[in-house]
Amino acid sequence: MTSQQIIDLLPYQKPFLFVEELTTISEKGIEGNYTLEEEAYFYKGHFKNNPITPGVILTEIMAQIGVVCLGVFLMQEVVLLNKSPQIALTSSTIDFFLPVLPGEKVKVVSEKIYFRFQKLKCKVQLFNKAGELVCRGTISGMFAHEK
Amino acid sequence: MTQQELIGQLKIIVKPYIQDEEAFKIMTPETDFINDLKINSANLVDVILDIEDEFDIEMDTQSMEKMLDVKSAMDIINAKLNV
Numbered sequence: 001m002t003s004q005q006i007i008d009l010l011p012y013q014k015p016f017l018f019v020e021e022l023t024t025i026s027e028k029g030i031e032g033n034y035t036l037e038e039e040a041y042f043y044k045g046h047f048k049n050n051p052i053t054p055g056v057i058l059t060e061i062m063a064q065i066g067v068v069c070l071g072v073f074l075m076q077e078v079v080l081l082n083k084s085p086q087i088a089l090t091s092s093t094i095d096f097f098l099p100v101l102p103g104e105k106v107k108v109v110s111e112k113i114y115f116r117f118q119k120l121k122c123k124v125q126l127f128n129k130a131g132e133l134v135c136r137g138t139i140s141g142m143f144a145h146e147k
Numbered sequence: 148m149t150q151q152e153l154i155g156q157l158k159i160i161v162k163p164y165i166q167d168e169e170a171f172k173i174m175t176p177e178t179d180f181i182n183d184l185k186i187n188s189a190n191l192v193d194v195i196l197d198i199e200d201e202f203d204i205e206m207d208t209q210s211m212e213k214m215l216d217v218k219s220a221m222d223i224i225n226a227k228l229n230v
Contacts, residue, residue: 114196119193
């Protein structure tokens, strides 16, 4: 499965699609990136006259690339039969270290902890362009598909 | 291992995932993981993986689907341990 095939299968669209490109995809993990749009709607409010990427958006970027894209890849046999997966975030524990400004490109590195009984749990890290660790943590999701 | 000991071990395993303390305190074989203890389906997977580690057994999807209450968990563990 290619990066574009996986992205096309995602159930998101603008302004809530946070995957630009997947650079490494395997059974064990996934890497990808996303460039924060300068004019993204959330910068108008977070914060007043001081745009900084909200932690929930960074978490979403990590979840979409690190868990959902990996899940689509791991479930490709089902997904390719045109049975679109239903996805639910079930838990996230993230520590944040650095701010991310509008226009920055961030890279997500995700490592599978396990994928059992339709639950995918991953250790996910997000880096800025300088390669510095911005945030990291554990994110889990459940994958179901229409029978 | 007595059945009482088995319930005791299960109590330790489920404790991090329960949302209903009262139901947990009086946990019996009839206690339902989802309806009584209010464990969500994602955490039920963790309960099952912890049971696998604790008893050194492997669960398949069929066992997983049956594992809805304490009694069925005990039956499955007993069956796997006696193979």
